[in-house]
Amino acid sequence: MEKHFLIPISRRDLLKLFGLTAAGAVVGSNQVAAAQTPNITFNDAQIPTLLRADVCVVGGGCAGIAAAVTAARNGLKVVLIEQGIVLGGSQTQGLVYPAMPTNIHDSDTPYITDLNKRFYMHGISVDFDSDPKYKNGGDARQYAPELLAFIYDEMCADYKVEVLYNATLIGANTQNGKISAAVIHTIEGLSKIEAKIFVDATGDATLSRFAGVKVERGSEHTGRNQKMSFRFEMGGVEEMKVYKFFVKKLKDSWCESKPPAFEFAKTTHTENFYFAGIERGEVTKDDVAYIQAFVINGKPGTLSMNCPEMSPYIYSSTSALDRSKAIQQGRIMIRRLANFFKKNIPGFKNSYISREASMLGIRESWRIHGKYYMTADDYFDARKFPDAICRSAYPIDIHDETLNLGKKLAKGEFYEIPYRSLITNEFSNLIVAGRCISANFSAQASVRIQPTCMSMGEAAGIAAAYGLKNNIAVNALDWDIIPESQRSYVSRG
Numbered sequence: 001m002e003k004h005f006l007i008p009i010s011r012r013d014l015l016k017l018f019g020l021t022a023a024g025a026v027v028g029s030n031q032v033a034a035a036q037t038p039n040i041t042f043n044d045a046q047i048p049t050l051l052r053a054d055v056c057v058v059g060g061g062c063a064g065i066a067a068a069v070t071a072a073r074n075g076l077k078v079v080l081i082e083q084g085i086v087l088g089g090s091q092t093q094g095l096v097y098p099a100m101p102t103n104i105h106d107s108d109t110p111y112i113t114d115l116n117k118r119f120y121m122h123g124i125s126v127d128f129d130s131d132p133k134y135k136n137g138g139d140a141r142q143y144a145p146e147l148l149a150f151i152y153d154e155m156c157a158d159y160k161v162e163v164l165y166n167a168t169l170i171g172a173n174t175q176n177g178k179i180s181a182a183v184i185h186t187i188e189g190l191s192k193i194e195a196k197i198f199v200d201a202t203g204d205a206t207l208s209r210f211a212g213v214k215v216e217r218g219s220e221h222t223g224r225n226q227k228m229s230f231r232f233e234m235g236g237v238e239e240m241k242v243y244k245f246f247v248k249k250l251k252d253s254w255c256e257s258k259p260p261a262f263e264f265a266k267t268t269h270t271e272n273f274y275f276a277g278i279e280r281g282e283v284t285k286d287d288v289a290y291i292q293a294f295v296i297n298g299k300p301g302t303l304s305m306n307c308p309e310m311s312p313y314i315y316s317s318t319s320a321l322d323r324s325k326a327i328q329q330g331r332i333m334i335r336r337l338a339n340f341f342k343k344n345i346p347g348f349k350n351s352y353i354s355r356e357a358s359m360l361g362i363r364e365s366w367r368i369h370g371k372y373y374m375t376a377d378d379y380f381d382a383r384k385f386p387d388a389i390c391r392s393a394y395p396i397d398i399h400d401e402t403l404n405l406g407k408k409l410a411k412g413e414f415y416e417i418p419y420r421s422l423i424t425n426e427f428s429n430l431i432v433a434g435r436c437i438s439a440n441f442s443a444q445a446s447v448r449i450q451p452t453c454m455s456m457g458e459a460a461g462i463a464a465a466y467g468l469k470n471n472i473a474v475n476a477l478d479w480d481i482i483p484e485s486q487r488s489y490v491s492r493g
């Protein structure tokens with residue numbers, strides 16, 4: 001029986017604890033090996049077990065839900081731990097909308113098709129003005145966050161996933177190369193969830209880090225993380241007037257699609273409009289560095305604002321303090337942007353901030369270094385793998401102007417994601433799904449989109465079920481030995 005759990009403490013804090021200077025302790029590269037993160041060990045800590053399950057999924061974002069629902073559909077008892085009170089993670093708490101297309105036809109795995117059917121049942125057209133050539137390619141996932149949250153609850157109830165809201169993972173019990181329990185904080189205090197298999201779908205590789213898996217963060221060249229965003233929604237907008245302003249008055253060819261499928265952005269055609277706002281002192285250069293707005297299916301008169309972005313030179317997504325400061329700064333930026341739109345864009349005259357995200361938009365923070373480490377070459381060489389769990393042609397999309405590679409795969413080409421990038425050398429019963437899988441900074445910038453994260457979660461659920469039923473450790477499992485009929489994806493290589 002294990003007797004301890006681990007809470008990581010930063011190297012700087014540990015040095016402080018011993019009265020040493022932190023100078024020189026800053027890790028120069030983005031490599032954060034487990035050994036470099038000292039842990040406080042609470043020997044003999046008596047922590048009650050709140051729940052026992054076959055699978056414990058930590059993190060209720062799009063990847064975690066897919067993992068939990070798929071494992072439950074395969075007959076397993078599943079607990080899903082979420083620190084917030086809504087499922088969807090970035091999609092719902094972060095107001096990240098819509099799901100981007102994988103840009104390759106027929107890439108949807110069965111879970112995504114099921115989710116689309118639920119959208120349809122709830123009145124959301126799946127092929128909402130989508131380009132037919134990308135139909136069934138991860139496109140047209142147009143959802144209002146409130147509806148999506150409801151659908152996720154409904155799915156979890158249908159498949160009997162035990163969802164534990166307001167439960168924050170704070171540590172991990174490990175024993176003999178296995179995670180034996182997730183230590184969580186809830187309204188009842190500290191407790192643990194014991195499970196045979198754990199899925200880390202926290203986006204920040206939190207369970208993996210707490211357990212001691214080797215992780216990385218940011219760019220291997222600059223150490224910077226991708227930009228964070230603080231998204232918001234504006235209600236009371238007259239979309240047709242906004243459309244006419246951009247397309248007819250500013251002659252912007254980028255946002256030609258008419259409402260209801262309308263979006264606008266800062267482009268070469270419209271940048272002078274924003275520059276004039278800077279000159280008048282209404283907004284700052286940072287406020288308008290990146291501007292994008294979408295209509296929301298099911299919320300007429302409301303726009304989803306994919307901005308503002310906070311500079312990665314100032315704020316890092318792997319610093320707790322920076323995240324807090326970015327929230328404060330972002331809230332100021334939101335206010336300035338809303339006033340600017342209201343004053344200068346016809347159609348925004350009666351608008352107002354109708355919703356602010358309740359979670360920062362984190363594109364990238366920590367990533368595990370697992371059995372297979374994806375790189376940009378996998379993308380550019382359009383690599384295929386026998387153990388592929390899904391495919392994509394979404395570009396390498398780095399929100400950091402000096403790093404954007406700007407290259408895309410040729411039309412019709414795609415790369416695949418191997419199951420091995422979801423598993424670790426360190427723990428035999430851990431699967432990682434979502435934006436923190438084993439990929440370098442550039443590769444992560446492509447795999448991080450929602451349909452791909454969902455397919456990863458789905459594969460995690462299938463692998464957990466197959467591994468348990470056949471007594472194979474999930475980090476020793478070859479995805480390609482699972483019968484094709486039970487796999488969500490079979491390599492096209």
Ligand SMILES: Cc1cc2nc3c(=O)[nH]c(=O)nc-3n(C[C@H](O)[C@H](O)[C@H](O)COP(=O)(O)OP(=O)(O)OC[C@H]3O[C@@H](n4cnc5c(N)ncnc54)[C@H](O)[C@@H]3O)c2cc1C
Pocket residue numbers: 058059060061062063064081082083084087088089090091094096097098099100101167168169170201202203204206228229231306360361362363433434435436448449450451453
């Ligand atoms: C600003 C922005 C714009 C984007 N635009 C698009 C877009 O237009 N289309 C697209 O497809 N993708 C987009 N993306 C990418 C995509 O939305 C995300 O990469 C994807 O949603 C990540 O899903 P996930 O499940 O891996 O992680 P997350 O969505 O981050 O979910 C992680 C979940 O884990 C929970 N959690 C974390 N730590 C703990 C803990 N310790 N205890 C308990 N729970 C915990 C969180 O509360 C959260 O619910 C964008 C991302 C950002 C930030």
